[in-house]
Amino acid sequence: MKIHQLSLFIENKAGQLTEPCALLADAGINILTLMLADTQQFGILRLIVRDWDKTKTLLEDNGHVVNVTEVVAIEVPDRPGGIKEIIEIIDTESLNIEYMYAFTSGRKDKSVIIFRFEDVDNAIEVLKDKGVNVIGSIDLFDQVENS
Amino acid sequence: MSITKTEHHTSFVIDNKIWDPAETLSRSQLRELQAVRLREIVARVADVPFYSDAFKERNISPDSIQSVDDLHKLPFTNKSDLRDHYPLGFLAVPREKLVRLHGSSGTTGKPTFVGYTPKDMKMWSDICARFLTAGGLRPEHTVQIAFGYGLFTGGFGLHYGVEKVGALVIPVGGGNTERQLSLMMDLNTEVLVCTPSYALYLAEYAREKGIGPDELPLQYAHLGGEPWTEDMRIEIERQMGLYAFNNYGLSEVIGPGVSGECAARCGMHIQEDHFLVECLNPDTLEPVAEGEKGELVFTTLTKKAMPLIRYRTRDIASLDSSPCVCGRTTVRMSRVVGRTDDMMIIRGVNVFPSQIEEALLRVEGTAPHYQIIISRPQALDEVTVRVEMRPEDFSDMMTKMQDLKMRIIKEIQHVANIRANVELVDPHTLERFQGKAQRVVDNRQDQA
Numbered sequence: 001m002k003i004h005q006l007s008l009f010i011e012n013k014a015g016q017l018t019e020p021c022a023l024l025a026d027a028g029i030n031i032l033t034l035m036l037a038d039t040q041q042f043g044i045l046r047l048i049v050r051d052w053d054k055t056k057t058l059l060e061d062n063g064h065v066v067n068v069t070e071v072v073a074i075e076v077p078d079r080p081g082g083i084k085e086i087i088e089i090i091d092t093e094s095l096n097i098e099y100m101y102a103f104t105s106g107r108k109d110k111s112v113i114i115f116r117f118e119d120v121d122n123a124i125e126v127l128k129d130k131g132v133n134v135i136g137s138i139d140l141f142d143q144v145e146n147s
Numbered sequence: 148m149s150i151t152k153t154e155h156h157t158s159f160v161i162d163n164k165i166w167d168p169a170e171t172l173s174r175s176q177l178r179e180l181q182a183v184r185l186r187e188i189v190a191r192v193a194d195v196p197f198y199s200d201a202f203k204e205r206n207i208s209p210d211s212i213q214s215v216d217d218l219h220k221l222p223f224t225n226k227s228d229l230r231d232h233y234p235l236g237f238l239a240v241p242r243e244k245l246v247r248l249h250g251s252s253g254t255t256g257k258p259t260f261v262g263y264t265p266k267d268m269k270m271w272s273d274i275c276a277r278f279l280t281a282g283g284l285r286p287e288h289t290v291q292i293a294f295g296y297g298l299f300t301g302g303f304g305l306h307y308g309v310e311k312v313g314a315l316v317i318p319v320g321g322g323n324t325e326r327q328l329s330l331m332m333d334l335n336t337e338v339l340v341c342t343p344s345y346a347l348y349l350a351e352y353a354r355e356k357g358i359g360p361d362e363l364p365l366q367y368a369h370l371g372g373e374p375w376t377e378d379m380r381i382e383i384e385r386q387m388g389l390y391a392f393n394n395y396g397l398s399e400v401i402g403p404g405v406s407g408e409c410a411a412r413c414g415m416h417i418q419e420d421h422f423l424v425e426c427l428n429p430d431t432l433e434p435v436a437e438g439e440k441g442e443l444v445f446t447t448l449t450k451k452a453m454p455l456i457r458y459r460t461r462d463i464a465s466l467d468s469s470p471c472v473c474g475r476t477t478v479r480m481s482r483v484v485g486r487t488d489d490m491m492i493i494r495g496v497n498v499f500p501s502q503i504e505e506a507l508l509r510v511e512g513t514a515p516h517y518q519i520i521i522s523r524p525q526a527l528d529e530v531t532v533r534v535e536m537r538p539e540d541f542s543d544m545m546t547k548m549q550d551l552k553m554r555i556i557k558e559i560q561h562v563a564n565i566r567a568n569v570e571l572v573d574p575h576t577l578e579r580f581q582g583k584a585q586r587v588v589d590n591r592q593d594q595a
């Protein structure tokens with residue numbers, strides 16, 4: 001049920017995003033979603049792509065520093081309060097969120113939120129136990145790309 | 148005393164053997180011997196034009212130097228002084244007394260030549276025999292010398308030292324790695340003599356040929372001729388399955404053998420009956436406190452052909468005179484951590500690139516590529532250390548990345564006593580100069 005997320009070190013200066021994006025474009029790699037965390041001097045670009053291992057090799061071969069992290073994708077209703085219910089469960093169960101980001105999925109009325117938990121295995125177990133719709137990578141890509 | 152190798156070795160020991168009783172003189176005996184020899188050498192150099200002028204200028208007569216405490220009255224000798232008296236203006240004996248000439252490479256101009264009388268050659272082999280013995284060399288060993296022979300002192304100095312000990316020398320000379328390796332395997336070479344960087348190169352070459360530490364017959368390496376780090380030692384020992392010893396010397400003073408490590412490997416014992424060492428603040432030229440880094444300055448006490456008074460090496464190291472477990476009473480010098488040429492003065496604080504490297508090493512385990520940028524935006528100097536990001540240090544979590552940066556800043560402050568900005572940059576973005584990053588960019592002059 002875990003999703004592999006690639007993180008890329010990016011110096012915070014003009015044009016730094018162009019090169020990795022061009023690499024992926026030329027290789028025909030579709031980015032499902034991305035999120036950039038930045039400071040004044042550097043940033044971390046987090047990417048979710050289907051062929052994460054191939055993409056990692058491609059980026060590394062071109063001199064980028066990349067790491068792979070396991071994250072959790074949760075499907076939530078795309079309506080007011082949709083995320084509130086999930087966060088309440090996470091709070092109650094004391095799951096520690098390192099960071100999170102959301103995007104709308106291809107499925108109508110549904111959004112997907114990516115969570116980076118401190119302890120990913122425990123988080124998945126607890127969330128599923130509580131009936132949260134944790135989706136695996138096959139579902140995730142099928143939903144978004146085939147819609 | 149014996150040292151047992153654990154970790155990457157099954158087990159073998161180096162028994163403690165001391166070549167020359169002079170290495171264990173009491174401090175007071177040594178001090179007395181040094182005083183006698185210092186007086187002799189001052190009297191002898193009084194006829195060398197450079198020193199006779201310098202003595203006149205300072206009103207020094209040989210009588211004014213009675214003990215080692217009078218050393219500070221004497222003038223310094225710089226490399227540039229040797230160049231100014233090119234080729235042989237520093238000789239204290241007639242040229243016909245010489246039996247050998249060596250020199251330093253002339254990468255920064257003309258070479259500097261150093262002459263040797265037969266007595267100098269004997270002393271040189273003797274001090275090389277001392278450190279080789281301290282580092283495990285025994286008459287039954289086979290030694291491969293992979294140093295260049297020629298004007299460079301490395302090859303010959305070690306060669307004579309090994310002969311003196313009575314071990315078997317294979318004088319292969321520098322380079323030709325394939326032949327080095329096959330000779331080593333065929334002749335069962337136990338001891339390797341070369342530069343640390345060549346040892347690493349040889350280890351990698353062997354590994355590519357499928358020859359690992361267990362197959363290599365090597366047990367010891369005596370490495371010198373360039374500064375190296377503890378990290379490199381660990382790497383060389385791991386890859387070659389041997390015990391590596393550091394030695395130090397410079398051609399102007401004699402060549403290799405000025406100092407070398409014993410089996411305790413807690414600094415290099417300086418052959419103080421032949422060389423008087425000072426460790427000075429390179430700015431004030433006053434002695435630094437023991438244990439603090441400073442420029443090493445040597446006075447040769449016994450050299451015949453070309454004695455030097457207070458020769459400024461530009462090498463930065465520290466001294467330790469605490470008793471050594473090996474029983475030698477001589478003062479020990481640390482690794483050379485830098486050159487005064489590399490020294491940066493930042494807000495009045497002396498900082499060496501090697502200190503920044505040490506800080507990075509402490510934070511990240513091994514030092515990544517880095518660059519030090521000095522600027523003076525307003526009145527005060529600012530230092531920015533740019534550190535290339537490596538996969539093993541990179542995290543997807545911003546908190547960890549910020550933490551890494553903070554730890555580097557704190558460690559630099561701790562080691563070098565300066566507050567630096569740290570920038571994490573993409574790999575392979577820092578300029579390389581002959582495979583090495585250009586370490587320091589000083590932009591202050593531009594704004595002056």
